[in-house]
Amino acid sequence: MKLISQLSKETGVPPGTIRFYEKSGLITGTRKAGVTTNDYRYYGDDVIDKLRFIQMAKDVGFTLNEIKEVIDAWYRKNLTKKAQIAVLNRKVQEIDEKMQELKAMKRQLAICIENVKNR
Amino acid sequence: MKLISQLSKETGVPPGTIRFYEKSGLITGTRKAGVTTNDYRYYGDDVIDKLRFIQMAKDVGFTLNEIKEVIDAWYRKNLTKKAQIAVLNRKVQEIDEKMQELKAMKRQLAICIENVKNR
DNA sequence: GTAAACTATGAAGTATACTGTATGGTTCAG
């Protein structure tokens, strides 16, 4: 279990952003049981996984709300098994759509590069 | 050559957004030669291509600035041949990176779906 | 035991990408 600065170092996500994600309900830190002198949060390895997932998802154009849906389904936030699978399958489909768009863009750029070369 | 509402219908991009893109330098409409009574812009098929490209690029997480770089290289905005190809190749590389991220996300979700099923 | 480093909260500020509103001129159908 790590404190926020350690988590930040290991993931490259700034502390302010980590706090913002926590306030947004994407990740959760726990207070150490019995400690009453401070409000320090401790983060486990699951949070590292989540942050890495968030980074990737953001980079391919998912919003934090969309990412939250996945994380909630992943960590079964009061959803039926059926509903969880439905959410996750829908995201896989969206990923496939984005993959198609990337392929289309790549084709266009390849043509464009050829055009520039043969000028 | 189409007016803005026609272009909007054919692409699904709202007129306000088209104007915003034009002001941002992503697309260009032309005034009809000789017409002095109005400021109506006319758009050719290249603008339709650009708008479709913008839509795809936005959906996979490119910013308008990043998209503008591609469009400027595409339509040779005072860049040398070498510089154009450099920009376009870099974008292809970024596309490949995003593809890798999509694959990684898909793998994770597949594992996640299996976990939910076997509960 | 104190200064530096770390933690927290709350609120304000910033960048991006629109979206809406106000205003006013233009075109076109009947």
Next chain:
DNA sequence: CTGAACCATACAGTATACTTCATAGTTTAC
């Protein structure tokens, strides 16, 4: 020739995703 539909600009407002303060308490190294 007039009213509805369309075009333009300028500027204000909104949503998302942070980022930066200001403030204050806590921990740790010396």
